Amino acid sequence: MERQLLIISISLILIVGCQQMGVVENYNKEKIVESIPINNTLQHENKIITYEDIWEYILSNNPENKEAYINERILFYMNMHLKDADKFEQYLNDSYYFIYYVIKELEKEKLPLELALIPYIESNYDPFSISSSGAVGMWQFMPKTGRLYELNKTWWNEDRHDPYRSTEAAVDYLKYLYERFNRDVYLTLAAYNAGPTLLSRRINQNKRRGLETDFWSLNLPNQTKEYVPKYIALKELIFNSEKYELTLPEIPHKPVVQKIIIPGQVEVITLSAFLDIKPELLYKLNAGYTKWASAPKDQSIFYIPIEKYYLFESEDNPFRDTNQINWISHIVESGDSLWALASKYDTEVRIIKQINYLNNDLLSIGSTLLIPLSKSKSNTFIPYEMHIVSEGDTLWDIARTYNLEVSDLANMNSINENSYLQLGQQLTIGNKNIHRNIESKKRTILYSIKQGDNLYKISELFDVTIKSIKDINNFEDDTLMPGQIIKIAIRAF
Numbered sequence: 207m208e209r210q211l212l213i214i215s216i217s218l219i220l221i222v223g224c225q226q227m228g229v230v231e232n233y234n235k236e237k238i239v240e241s242i243p244i245n246n247t248l249q250h251e252n253k254i255i256t257y258e259d260i261w262e263y264i265l266s267n268n269p270e271n272k273e274a275y276i277n278e279r280i281l282f283y284m285n286m287h288l289k290d291a292d293k294f295e296q297y298l299n300d301s302y303y304f305i306y307y308v309i310k311e312l313e314k315e316k317l318p319l320e321l322a323l324i325p326y327i328e329s330n331y332d333p334f335s336i337s338s339s340g341a342v343g344m345w346q347f348m349p350k351t352g353r354l355y356e357l358n359k360t361w362w363n364e365d366r367h368d369p370y371r372s373t374e375a376a377v378d379y380l381k382y383l384y385e386r387f388n389r390d391v392y393l394t395l396a397a398y399n400a401g402p403t404l405l406s407r408r409i410n411q412n413k414r415r416g417l418e419t420d421f422w423s424l425n426l427p428n429q430t431k432e433y434v435p436k437y438i439a440l441k442e443l444i445f446n447s448e449k450y451e452l453t454l455p456e457i458p459h460k461p462v463v464q465k466i467i468i469p470g471q472v473e474v475i476t477l478s479a480f481l482d483i484k485p486e487l488l489y490k491l492n493a494g495y496t497k498w499a500s501a502p503k504d505q506s507i508f509y510i511p512i513e514k515y516y517l518f519e520s521e522d523n524p525f526r527d528t529n530q531i532n533w534i535s536h537i538v539e540s541g542d543s544l545w546a547l548a549s550k551y552d553t554e555v556r557i558i559k560q561i562n563y564l565n566n567d568l569l570s571i572g573s574t575l576l577i578p579l580s581k582s583k584s585n586t587f588i589p590y591e592m593h594i595v596s597e598g599d600t601l602w603d604i605a606r607t608y609n610l611e612v613s614d615l616a617n618m619n620s621i622n623e624n625s626y627l628q629l630g631q632q633l634t635i636g637n638k639n640i641h642r643n644i645e646s647k648k649r650t651i652l653y654s655i656k657q658g659d660n661l662y663k664i665s666e667l668f669d670v671t672i673k674s675i676k677d678i679n680n681f682e683d684d685t686l687m688p689g690q691i692i693k694i695a696i697r698a699f
Contacts, residue, residue: 259458295452332688345375463509489691
């Protein structure tokens with residue numbers, strides 16, 4: 207009945223024209239609802255309390271006990287959710303894999319746990335989210351703020367998309383804002399949305415005029431005026447779900463993902479197949495990896511569903527000590543340099559030159575380079591042929607057979623040009639011919655469509671044609687949906 211009355215009330219507001227989709231400049235400050243009941247009865251000294259449900263934990267450990275002011279804007283957002291209870295439940299459930307981690311990070315910094323509601327408003331807990339203004343990830347970091355909190359971007363990864371790195375940065379930022387604005391949650395939220403500089407300026411303006419400096423009294427941008435009402439509406443519905451006849455999704459108060467460390471570089475599709483989970487889920491849990499694989503480092507960090515962790519404890523785990531990806535091809539373009547390519551692909555100039563038999567730093571536009579995706583100092587991952595020395599073989603004869611310089615062949619095998627060859631000796635042959643058919647050697651990878659993606663952007667990202675993307679996916683038009691998984695045939699080994 208209460209829920210019905212709430213919906214009826216907003217309908218009446220709409221009829222008389224007092225409620226519009228735009229911003230209401232003058233908020234109704236009349237207190238309609240008393241303070242939100244915070245259940246602290248389970249918190250006793252010298253007694254360990256176990257919370258199985260994430261919502262119960264937030265509610266029982268929330269230090270804020272403010273009076274809730276339900277004005278027409280808050281009421282509007284409450285009714286938006288109440289009109290479709292099932293959709294609201296799914297909306298909250300989208301945080302399933304991340305909200306526990308968010309809460310624990312807030313807890314470390316002794317911040318109100320209710321701040322875990324912010325990513326719902328920012329992105330609906332979507333790590334792939336990209337706004338029209340360029341804000342990225344679950345917490346919607348702008349590039350400047352991201353760099354300030356050491357959220358880095360490389361060719362391989364974007365920390366603002368990473369649910370865990372971005373959460374750590376967001377909590378650090380919130381701690382700063384919370385302390386700067388006298389531990390006022392509403393002002394903290396306003397600063398998060400509009401920026402602390404602007405908020406301080408508006409507070410100082412009110413002080414000079416002898417006006418109140420609480421959130422409701424400040425002259426703020428329209429978006430910020432709406433931000434806090436959205437937050438209060440969400441908090442009211444969650445903290446008083448029974449009152450509004452809402453069913454909150456079952457999200458356990460325990461880890462649901464497990465951090466794993468894998469040697470070398472790992473392809474997302476390979477790992478998802480081993481785990482027997484959908485690649486969409488693995489992409490979501492590891493959204494910081496913006497390509498089809500992790501970066502070519504000594505080790506890769508992945509987060510996986512905790513129920514799949516047992517697979518990494520088995521003897522059949524193929525990811526224990528192997529680098530899963532070795533090569534990608536790169537077609538030299540105007541402006542390319544060995545230093546730039548080494549930086550882009552996170553390798554070394556020396557290795558690129560060695561693999562591609564480059565005697566100097568000059569690059570030919572249109573030529574294809576093999577880029578090793580590992581900083582391994584050994585030849586373990588170098589494509590090669592082996593020549594078994596037979597009777598009568600000389601280094602000169604072998605070099606001529608494989609179209610190599612004697613000096614190159616000697617260097618590859620760490621021998622002298624005049625060295626005596628033994629029958630049965632194995633010689634490594636760097637295969638220049640591998641470049642001849644490189645265009646025919648393609649690797650199909652999967653890519654998760656992110657907000658703002660289009661075919662042109664994806665084609666530039668992976669250095670493929672739009673036509674090839676459409677052909678392999680049987681696309682009849684250019685329509686792409688966020689979260690959609692598409693195939694891409696990349697030139698790689």
